[in-house]
Amino acid sequence: MGDEREALLLNHQNKSRAFARCVSHPRDELQSFRTWLKWLCVDQSNAWTTCLSWFVFFAFAIVVPAVSHFVLACSDCDSRHSRPYDSVAQLSLSGVATLSFLCLSTFVRKYGLRRFLFFDKLRDESETVRKGYTQQFHRSLKILFSFVLPCFVAESVYKIWWFSSGGTRIPFLGHVIVSNTVACILELCSWFYRAMVFFLVCILFRLICYLQILRLQDFAQVFQVDSDVESVLREHLRIRRHLSIISHRYRAFILWALIFITASQFASLLMTTRPNADVNIYHAGELAVCSVSLLSGLLSLLRSASRITHKAQAVTSLAAKWHVCATVDSFDTTEIETAAAQVAREQIFTESSEGSSDLDDVGDEEDELDNTKFLPSYAYSTISFQKRQALVTYFEQNRAGITVYGFMLDRSYLHTIFGIEFSLVLWLLGKTIGIS
Known part of the structure; x- marks a missing residue:
């Protein structure tokens, strides 16, 4: 080995x-x-x-x-x-x-x-x-x-x-x-x-x-x-x-x-x-x-x-979507909402982002930079809101091309x-x- x-x-x-x-x-x-x-x-x-x-x-x-x-x-x-x-x-x-x-x-x-x-x-x-x-x-x-x-x-x-x-x-x-x-x-x-x-x-x-x-x-x-x-x-x-x-x-x-x-x-x-x-x-x-x-x-x-x-420039929209998904996930995991509401919301997001027939009609026209899929939010627990916001602001103010x-x-x-x-x-x- x-x-x-x-x-x-x-x-x-x-x-x-x-x-x-x-x-x-x-x-x-x-x-x-x-x-x-x-x-x-x-x-x-x-x-x-x-x-x-x-x-x-x-x-x-x-x-x-x-x-x-x-x-x-x-x-x-x-x-x-x-x-x-x-x-x-x-x-x-x-x-x-x-x-x-x-x-x-x-x-x-x-x-x-x-x-x-x-x-x-x-x-x-x-x-x-x-x-x-x-x-x-x-x-x-x-x-x-x-x-x-x-x-x-x-x-x-x-x-x-x-x-x-x-x-x-x-x-x-x-x-x-x-x-x-x-x-x-x-x-x-x-x-x-x-x-x-x-x-x-x-x-x-x-x-x-x-x-x-x-x-x-x-x-x-x-x-x-x-x-x-x-x-x-x-x-x-x-x-x-x-x-x-x-x-x-x-x-x-x-x-x-x-x-x-x-x-x-x-x-x-x-x-x-x-x-x-x-x-x-x-x-x-x-x-x-x-x-x-x-x-x-x-x-x-x-x-x-x-x-x-x-x-x-599509990186800016991708970073903004990533920031939103992480922010929504951070609020969803608070003690205010019940566990049942959390499961229901995750099921709605899963069905709308993965099981929708609209995504099947897109075919190869979308890629990782330009798509409408809901990003997984389990990976953002270690990144603070301020860092994500600063990164999105940087992308908005420094467009490449x-x-x-x-x-x-x-x-x-x-x-x-x-x-x-x-x-x-x-x-x-x-x-x-x-x-x-």
Whole structure:
């Protein structure tokens, strides 16, 4: 029995030591992810890969889009092959890709991959958090390609049709078919690279926010056991510190991504609603694919930020419910009430919190942070009313979440952003085609 206990303790220490490392090695848990970064040419772990990464960035994010717009533009083609919205699409995607690449390079160079993804902090987490985060980490690439591939397929169909049907006739390689094939492949690689870099930063932000959600769900368990107020406060301060670190790292990217994408959508709407604008699938197809891609990434960012903010603020309501349950229990155990009334009240609470059909209808929509279950009150006999009240007051006055230069990204700010965007659209439509 003692040997088994020592083996378990040694295994736990080895796991904690493995997660405590800040520097990666070739055979760690980031091996497959680092391989994908190398294939995507965004790995900057050494001087060679850094030079290659910057070369590919300049080639696919700047040179190829510029050559495509100025050299391959077919001014004497028929109406279906003209590209009046190509400048907006190229500038929008290249601008967001440049922002994403600069931020990703800064993150990896300044913090390192393990530290940036908070793998070095997992030594202080429970086994549930570690397992859930590593599983989500391995799923992150699948989520990345689920965003990029549908848009890439639509872009590929459009580009192949445009080149194969005579969109350009510039035989810069001596043969029209070979030239069009090379140009089509380069444009598709450029589009795929720019979209992949942008969505990669968005997915990494989503992954880091998922870790904090797991930590908050694990933190909610302290209200169901006989916890010490000081330990609860220390854990919440640690979570708030990590949320502040995430906000500080991503605030510039979120703000500038919102500005760039809003400006690109405004420019797209301004060009497509002109009186002489010819809008159809042949002209505006590429612009539509670009807009859908950028908006999908932006919504992923804002949804992840608002979700973690909602979970962090749900701790306040959970702590208030915990305080109420403990207070009610302390009054119920006084000598004023009879034992029969106590049994009847406990039976009512049990039936309403556990046997109600309303809880069965909820399904998986509620978790430990946001539910309507009555907390067990037998665990609070050692915590005084003053300590509980002080803890609840602290939660009310120190709301945690993702912030951008001091502004909390919660659902109310998302509604504000949507209202501003919608007002701009209605104003522009009213000025151009008379919709108000």
